[in-house]
Amino acid sequence: MGFIKNLFHRNKEPASSAPIPSLAAELPPSHTPWNGNLPCVHGPTDGCHNHNPFRQQMPFDPSLFFDAETLKPLTPKPVSHHPLPPSNPNSSSQPAQGDDHADPENSVITSTLPRDPASGCLTSLPRIHKSVPYTLAFYQVHHLLSLYYNSNRLATSDLGLIFCSATTGSNPALSWDVSPAIAGGTGGTAATATAPRLYLEYTLAFALSADLGSWSENTPQLHGRAVSKTGLIGSGYRDFRPCAHTHVKFTSHKQEGKNNVRYAGVNFTSVTGSASSARPDGSKTADKLVTVERKTEWSSEKTGTNSHEESIPCGRCYTDTVVRCELVGQRVVVCVKVYKDCGEGRHPGDERWLSLCRKGCEVQRGEEDFGRMQKLFEGLKEDRNGSGNGEWER
Numbered sequence: 001m002g003f004i005k006n007l008f009h010r011n012k013e014p015a016s017s018a019p020i021p022s023l024a025a026e027l028p029p030s031h032t033p034w035n036g037n038l039p040c041v042h043g044p045t046d047g048c049h050n051h052n053p054f055r056q057q058m059p060f061d062p063s064l065f066f067d068a069e070t071l072k073p074l075t076p077k078p079v080s081h082h083p084l085p086p087s088n089p090n091s092s093s094q095p096a097q098g099d100d101h102a103d104p105e106n107s108v109i110t111s112t113l114p115r116d117p118a119s120g121c122l123t124s125l126p127r128i129h130k131s132v133p134y135t136l137a138f139y140q141v142h143h144l145l146s147l148y149y150n151s152n153r154l155a156t157s158d159l160g161l162i163f164c165s166a167t168t169g170s171n172p173a174l175s176w177d178v179s180p181a182i183a184g185g186t187g188g189t190a191a192t193a194t195a196p197r198l199y200l201e202y203t204l205a206f207a208l209s210a211d212l213g214s215w216s217e218n219t220p221q222l223h224g225r226a227v228s229k230t231g232l233i234g235s236g237y238r239d240f241r242p243c244a245h246t247h248v249k250f251t252s253h254k255q256e257g258k259n260n261v262r263y264a265g266v267n268f269t270s271v272t273g274s275a276s277s278a279r280p281d282g283s284k285t286a287d288k289l290v291t292v293e294r295k296t297e298w299s300s301e302k303t304g305t306n307s308h309e310e311s312i313p314c315g316r317c318y319t320d321t322v323v324r325c326e327l328v329g330q331r332v333v334v335c336v337k338v339y340k341d342c343g344e345g346r347h348p349g350d351e352r353w354l355s356l357c358r359k360g361c362e363v364q365r366g367e368e369d370f371g372r373m374q375k376l377f378e379g380l381k382e383d384r385n386g387s388g389n390g391e392w393e394r
Contacts, residue, residue, distance in 0.1 A: 020358060021120030023349040029112045035059050036109040036143070039136045039178070040164040046133075048164040059108050064115075064122055064137065109161055111139040120348030125357050128202055128338055129240050131168045132176045138348045141198050145345035148182050148196060169206075169236055176204045181380055195344040197352070201377045202338040206237050207331040208266075210255035217260050226258030242338040243319040244359055245273035246312060253332055256301070264306070264327040265299040266334060273316035273362065300327055313370035316362040317355035318343075320373050339373030 037060055040048035044060045052058055113121040124137040140162060147158055165177030179201045184194060210229040233250045240248040247270070254265040274292045298308040307326035314320070318341035326333050343352035354361035 019118055020354065020361060021118075021123075021347070021349040023347055025119075025349065027119060027121070027347065028114055030114060033110045033112050034115065035061065036111055036137070036139055037061060037064055038109065038164075039134050039140065039162050040166070042133050042135070048134075048166040050160070050163060050165055065124075065135070109140050109143050111143055113139050113142060123348060123357050125340070125342075126241070126244060128242055128336075129174070129176070129204060131174050131236060132202075132204065134164055134176075134178050134202075136162060136178075136200070136342070138345070138353060141342050141345040141353070144180070145182065145196065145198055171234070172206045172208060172237060174204060174206045174237060176202070178202050179377070181377060183376055183380070195346070197344050198342040199373055199376060200338075200340040200342060201373075202242075202340075203335065204240065204338075205333060205335040207328075207333050208233070208253045209331045210253070212255060212257045212262075215257040217257070217262055226256060228254065228256040230254045240336050242312070242321040242336075243314050243317050243340075243356060245316040245362070246314050246319065246321060247271045248312065248321065248323060248336065250334065254299075255330075255332070262327065262330070263299065263301040264325075264332045265297070265301075266308075266325040266332060267295075267297050268323065269293065269295045270310075270312050270321075270323075272312050272314050272321075296323075298325055311371065311374075313365075313367075315365045315367075318352050318363070318365065318369075318373070319356065320371060322374060337374070339377065341373055 038047065038051055038058070040046070040051055041058050041060055042065070044057055045055045046052065046060070047055075047058050111121075113119070115122065121139045121142070122137055124135040127133070127135065144158060144162065159180050159182070162180050163178065165175075167173050167175045181199045181201070182196050183199060184196045208231070210231055212227045212229055215225075215227040230252060231254075232252050238250050240250075242248065248268060249270075250266065250268040252267045256263045256265075271291060271293045274290050294312075296308075296310060300306050300308075307324065309322060309324045312321040312323065320339045322337040322339075324335045324337070326335075340356060341352055342356065343350040345353075348354075351361070351363055355363045
């Protein structure tokens with residue numbers, strides 16, 4: 001049996017096989033610039049709805065996926081099927097109008113970083129969901145932040161290189177998009193100045209429906225007649241892994257109609273890493289890493305609200321997760337938002353980057369930092385509401 005497993009996995013090299021890059025290690029530049037892949041491109045005619053909706057030939061180099069399993073090419077589907085409309089189509093984390101479909105010939109990320117896997121420049125973020133083929137590598141982060149460092153400004157076409165969206169699956173359909181932003185950076189002395197960093201906002205959404213038969217909110221119910229339907233959530237939409245330390249698992253959903261009111265419920269569990277543990281006196285210490293498991297059973301009937309939102313911050317890396325369940329008409333819409341701080345993009349040995357993509361490189365993140373990335377994106381959207389600016393800057 002072991003021989004058969006090895007036969008099918010002989011071409012897969014785990015990310016941990018490469019040494020962990022050190023900040024002290026120099027990054028000798030490549031003699032000639034080389035072209036990288038877009039995060040959504042895993043085949044010569046692959047790409048998301050934004051970058052390759054018509055399945056044209058795309059720049060593609062399979063040798064850059066040394067640390068990731070082979071990804072099935074993506075078949076773009078119309079984004080009009082997205083269960084949740086974007087909250088603000090002019091937000092700073094989305095390309096300006098007219099830039100949502102990129103020209104394949106100009107959709108190229110170039111790099112002069114070393115291609116040797118030992119350098120860490122090819123290391124990429126792990127996938128959040130198996131149906132979402134989005135892999136952002138360090139060389140891509142470095143490319144965008146280098147452009148920003150040189151001009152202190154980025155056009156939407158630049159950050160649009162890593163802004164991806166599509167709809168995958170069918171029952172139910174999983175709609176997703178990944179929005180980037182560059183923020184931060186303060187002046188001062190060499191000891192106090194901070195550099196801008198790249199942030200990501202993932203939005204994954206799917207809708208669950210339950211057939212209550214002839215029951216309707218508008219139909220008079222005799223003798224308090226109630227109809228209830230419970231369903232399991234399919235394996236293709238059950239497991240989300242926002243980071244290496246967090247696992248969100250949806251188990252079941254329920255819809256019930258009674259007294260001319262439709263109720264809904266969703267059950268899920270979350271396991272995440274926490275950087276603080278409780279002392280006997282009830283106070284907290286951050287001297288060791290612990291794992292926190294939480295079980296959520298949301299019911300609109302019990303809570304009296306048609307929506308539920310739960311924050312799941314990770315204390316071991318710079319990732320925050322927000323799960324929202326909402327009864328919309330006759331469907332329950334589940335939305336998982338994931339926020340990441342990808343660091344300054346100067347070196348693959350940056351602890352912020354390593355904590356996101358390499359096991360054994362955890363950090364101890366304080367509770368005061370939880371929710372920071374979500375507030376950043378909310379602030380960017382408020383700042384750009386109605387501005388019409390075609391460039392991203394902070």
